[in-house]
Amino acid sequence: MLVRFFFDLRAGGVPVTLPEFLTLLEALEARVATLSADDFYQLARVCLVKDERHYDRFDRVFAEHFRGAEKLFSAFGVDVPDEWLRALAERVLSDAEKAQVEALGGWEKLMETLRQRLREQQRRHEGGNRWIGTAGTSPFGAYGYNPEGVRIGQAGSRHRRAVKVWDRREFANLDDSVELGTRNFKMGLRRLRRFAREGADYELDLDGTIASTAKNAGWLDLKLVPERRNAVKVLLLVDVGGSMDDHVRVCDELFSAARSEFRHFEHFYFHNFPYESLWKDNRRRHTERMPTDQLIRTYGPDYRVIFVGDATMSPYEITMPGGSVEHWNAESGATWLGRLTTHFRRFVWLNPEPAARWEYTPSIAITRELLAGRMFPLTLAGLDLATAELRRSPAAISPLPPP
Amino acid sequence: MTQERFTGSARYIATPELAMAVNAAVTLARPLLIKGEPGTGKTQLAEEIAATLGRPLHEWHIKSTSKAQQGLYEYDAVSRLRDSQLGEGRVHDIANYIVRGKLWEAFESDTQPVLLIDEIDKADIEFPNDLLRELDRMEFYVYETRQLVRARHRPIIVITSNNEKELPDAFLRRCFFHYIRFPDEETMRRIVDVHYPGLKRELLAEALTSFFRLREVPGLRKKPSTSELLDWVKLLVAEDIPPEALRTEDSKKSLPPLYGALLKNEQDMHLVEQVMFLSRRAR
Numbered sequence: 001m002l003v004r005f006f007f008d009l010r011a012g013g014v015p016v017t018l019p020e021f022l023t024l025l026e027a028l029e030a031r032v033a034t035l036s037a038d039d040f041y042q043l044a045r046v047c048l049v050k051d052e053r054h055y056d057r058f059d060r061v062f063a064e065h066f067r068g069a070e071k072l073f074s075a076f077g078v079d080v081p082d083e084w085l086r087a088l089a090e091r092v093l094s095d096a097e098k099a100q101v102e103a104l105g106g107w108e109k110l111m112e113t114l115r116q117r118l119r120e121q122q123r124r125h126e127g128g129n130r131w132i133g134t135a136g137t138s139p140f141g142a143y144g145y146n147p148e149g150v151r152i153g154q155a156g157s158r159h160r161r162a163v164k165v166w167d168r169r170e171f172a173n174l175d176d177s178v179e180l181g182t183r184n185f186k187m188g189l190r191r192l193r194r195f196a197r198e199g200a201d202y203e204l205d206l207d208g209t210i211a212s213t214a215k216n217a218g219w220l221d222l223k224l225v226p227e228r229r230n231a232v233k234v235l236l237l238v239d240v241g242g243s244m245d246d247h248v249r250v251c252d253e254l255f256s257a258a259r260s261e262f263r264h265f266e267h268f269y270f271h272n273f274p275y276e277s278l279w280k281d282n283r284r285r286h287t288e289r290m291p292t293d294q295l296i297r298t299y300g301p302d303y304r305v306i307f308v309g310d311a312t313m314s315p316y317e318i319t320m321p322g323g324s325v326e327h328w329n330a331e332s333g334a335t336w337l338g339r340l341t342t343h344f345r346r347f348v349w350l351n352p353e354p355a356a357r358w359e360y361t362p363s364i365a366i367t368r369e370l371l372a373g374r375m376f377p378l379t380l381a382g383l384d385l386a387t388a389e390l391r392r393s394p395a396a397i398s399p400l401p402p403p
Numbered sequence: 404m405t406q407e408r409f410t411g412s413a414r415y416i417a418t419p420e421l422a423m424a425v426n427a428a429v430t431l432a433r434p435l436l437i438k439g440e441p442g443t444g445k446t447q448l449a450e451e452i453a454a455t456l457g458r459p460l461h462e463w464h465i466k467s468t469s470k471a472q473q474g475l476y477e478y479d480a481v482s483r484l485r486d487s488q489l490g491e492g493r494v495h496d497i498a499n500y501i502v503r504g505k506l507w508e509a510f511e512s513d514t515q516p517v518l519l520i521d522e523i524d525k526a527d528i529e530f531p532n533d534l535l536r537e538l539d540r541m542e543f544y545v546y547e548t549r550q551l552v553r554a555r556h557r558p559i560i561v562i563t564s565n566n567e568k569e570l571p572d573a574f575l576r577r578c579f580f581h582y583i584r585f586p587d588e589e590t591m592r593r594i595v596d597v598h599y600p601g602l603k604r605e606l607l608a609e610a611l612t613s614f615f616r617l618r619e620v621p622g623l624r625k626k627p628s629t630s631e632l633l634d635w636v637k638l639l640v641a642e643d644i645p646p647e648a649l650r651t652e653d654s655k656k657s658l659p660p661l662y663g664a665l666l667k668n669e670q671d672m673h674l675v676e677q678v679m680f681l682s683r684r685a686r
Binding site for chain 1: 419426427428430431433436438480484572575576577578579582
């Protein structure tokens with residue numbers, strides 16, 4: 001009977017392995033749990049689930065298996081990413097909103113609608129219609145739910161605000177506190193780490209000591225070297241909002257991975273393309289902006305710059321003054337990108353769009369040209385290439401032609 | 404085999420789930436990995452297990468520079484080199500220069516000890532992988548002295564993590580896992596009762612309502628947790644704040660008194676002030 005349960009768990013998305021299952025049986029044999037369903041449930045969870053994110057799935061499989069309850073899981077898990085619904089359920093609704101939910105036929109009805117909407121939305125995305133403007137229409141607008149409110153993988157953020165103002169475009173602050181599957185990214189980013197020696201002498205240099213002791217005819221001569229310290233400086237410029245909505249999750253992961261890997265790490269946001277100013281905090285983006293000029297003056301050319309963006313927009317937003325979708329820019333995006341790339345010699349652009357689609361999007365082609373081809377897909381392989389590019393010494397990089 | 408069962412203690416409230424996790428780990432002598440929001444008593448758990456079961460406690464606090472090898476042993480080459488210069492006799496035995504780590508100490512213990520590996524996520528991401536065999540077989544090999552160190556009694560290992568880094572699957576497979584959920588109001592009442600038994604019921608009820616409302620403010624970077632609540636209650640008692648000051652109506656309008664104990668960064672304070680301001684204006 002438990003063997004079935006084991007396979008049900010695996011089918012339900014809980015990554016259980018055989019040794020863990022055997023551990024559970026061993027624990028049962030050792031009578032850790034008494035003969036009560038609660039005890040068994042707790043024991044099984046302790047043995048089989050290794051991540052709090054899987055608790056929910058485990059609970060569903062458990063309920064289904066041991067009570068033959070409704071097949072909730074198949075209805076939920078297959079079509080709609082679990083996290084989407086969870087993020088929604090975790091929202092803090094005000095009393096008025098709860099009343100509204102009741103008026104619409106209760107929570108069940110609403111979830112049903114939501115599920116349906118999400119399905120529609122997925123299909124639409126698969127169709128590849130990502131042009132500026134379309135992402136702003138909300139599938140849940142009628143209910144006062146903004147899809148931005150159902151931010152993937154970012155439970156408990158700014159949902160409330162998104163609910164209230166559904167038609168003003170809000171940008172999710174890429175959260176550096178969540179860390180979902182960042183291990184892979186870290187492995188890639190670690191290659192970027194450059195150890196440089198700086199600081200006070202306080203580590204024994206064994207090789208140096210042996211060499212100089214031998215030179216001293218066996219009399220000990222200690223040599224010390226500065227501690228190894230990660231001295232890579234990184235500037236991360238991230239596109240938020242608009243067509244990037246689809247990629248929020250993957251960028252989130254990159255962001256939290258990057259944060260813990262580098263000693264000097266700064267991030268800024270832009271929308272679609274870098275223009276004359278950038279900002280650090282999406283909540284205060286209209287008041288606290290950093291002029292791009294100042295950014296260039298503040299951070300030296302020893303910073304490596306990583307742009308993250310899908311570069312998917314109207315070509316005018318890059319090439320023409322005044323092309324920006326949200327303000328009047330006196331100089332074109334291409335000019336500003338040119339200034340950034342001449343100052344920071346080492347830079348890459350990571351694009352979450354699949355590389356196969358790049359050549360069909362004119363704006364991506366233009367951006368790649370401006371970057372002298374240093375655009376890489378946001379995958380592990382792409383990160384490898386990107387870090388290899390960033391590790392090249394500045395002397396080896398030929399300067400870009402002036403824009 | 405009969406084991407004493409862990410059910411919490413006079414100073415520590417353990418939910419049935421947590422008690423089950425601990426008992427499973429104790430019975431099968433497997434490591435127990437504890438995660439949960441900061442301040443929910445992860446580190447304290449090990450101390451309480453040791454105290455209730457009457458076992459010695461070994462603590463190994465992990466830093467970002469910690470290496471797995473440091474937990475096993477270190478070879479102090481520099482001392483040996485110096486001793487050889489001074490012509491000391493002990494230089495001939497390499498075993499004199501093997502410095503034992505926390506894991507070794509725990510393995511050598513005469514009774515079954517409790518070993519706390521605190522904040523394992525602070526270390527390098529390869530750290531847990533380097534401890535796989537040691538945690539699985541409870542043995543390791545000292546290359547310098549060609550000696551196999553095996554645990555006399557498999558220690559009860561409690562590992563805590565703050566989720567700053569993802570732990571490797573191979574490591575997770577070898578552990579029991581429990582996520583300490585944030586306590587509900589009832590459990591919280593018991594926790595506060597245990598720490599401040601003389602507290603006026605009224606004050607406690609008001610403080611808890613105020614506290615849970617603060618936790619519900621969306622977007623807080625660091626939600627106040629149990630340990631912060633306890634600090635806050637201590638302050639409230641010390642300052643002799645009357646329960647009326649914490650009343651629902653008041654706290655809607657302004658921040659609760661001594662809120663510095665609950666909110667730990669500037670952005671959060673701004674955010675809460677903003678929410679308060681909006682709710683005042685909405686009236």
